[in-house]
Amino acid sequence: MAIQARSEFASALNQVCSERGLEPEVVIDSIKQAILAAYRKDYGEPEDIIVDLNADTGEVALSKGKKTITPPGFGRIAAQTAKQVILQRIREAEKSAIMSEYSSKVGTIVSGLIQRISGPVITVNLGKAEGIMPPPEQVRNEKYFVNQRLKVYVVGIKEGTHGEEIIVSRSAKELLEGLFRQEVPEIAQGSVEIKVVAREAGSRSKIAVFSDQMGVDPVGSCVGQKGVRVQAVINELSDEKIDIIAYQDDVAEFIKAALSPAKDLQVKINEKNKSAEVVAPDDQLSLAIGRDGQNVRLAAKLTGYKIDIRGKSGTPKEVEQKEKKAQDEAKKALGVVEDAEVEDTKQLEEAKKPKEIEKPATTESTEKKDEVTEKNSVNSPQSSVFSAIAENVESKGNKTSDKS
Known part of the structure; x- marks a missing residue:
């Protein structure tokens, strides 16, 4: 009033x-x-x-x-x-x-500009208000700087040291979901539904999509022509890897899809324990597990099942040992071949070398050689002995002939 x-x-x-x-x-x-x-x-x-x-x-x-x-x-x-x-x-x-x-924007995505960075806390200018992005809501491998424009997810409003604060996030899985809603008209219109999202912010995410409308490809709709739609989301999330999977009611088939890019998997479901035993070909085991177990970890989050995975030849450790043994044997065999190749190479090089041809001795050098030989014969004690024996034999022969 x-x-x-x-x-x-x-x-x-x-x-x-x-x-x-x-x-x-x-x-x-x-x-x-x-x-x-x-x-x-x-x-x-x-x-x-x-x-x-x-x-x-x-x-x-x-x-x-x-x-x-x-x-x-x-x-x-x-x-x-x-x-x-x-x-x-x-x-x-x-x-x-x-x-x-x-408060009406909680659960939505808004654009903002980084206003200041105070230690671990980032303040984002949202236009009329400021948003606070604490460390748990940040992406570890993202680099932030003042005046950087980015999209954030509004987590909520809570009481802070200076009254009520708007909390925003870059690490929430809802940010990924919201970005797909912005980029994919079929999701915004409801013809494609996002069933579940599993995310390890800044590294890799898996998103399961579904459509009950005839002629609508949920995965293709999210990827877009030449990948333009999913690439827009990837660019906003600093090149985070994204796997788009078709949701399936069949749990075993859904787990197989969630463990992509691994193929030819065998899945046994235990509904009571909400667990699954997966057998993968030995050459697909590392793909199914992923680096540091990331692929199987995300698949477990996506499906809600605990996944125990092994190769056809045994557990991942046993398969690794067998692969290592095979590699060692291959290296040894390769070493023998290399040694043989080295020996053949040496022989080939020796054969290619020009052989030295002895030059015929000249008359002068031959005379000198004979002269040296005569001197050696005269001076040698063995030569004198042989000469005496020869003379003795010769004189005995002469006497015998005289008697005759």
């Missing part, structure tokens, strides 16, 4: 209340409380003090019982106090209106 304006005070009060959506009676009551607090601060704390504020003129009077106790010059203090109260009420009203507006 507006106060009839008969003074500047009343006129200003009505204008402010009208523009900011405030009730004049609430503002006047707040001003009275502030004036009383100011009086008690400067003049003690007497009880039963009554503050009378003339809404037409803005004049203030303090009384105790039937006695007026307004101090001289208190009107100036009252005016300043009234101004501060009105400004505070305006701020509170604006914040309340903003919070009311954003």
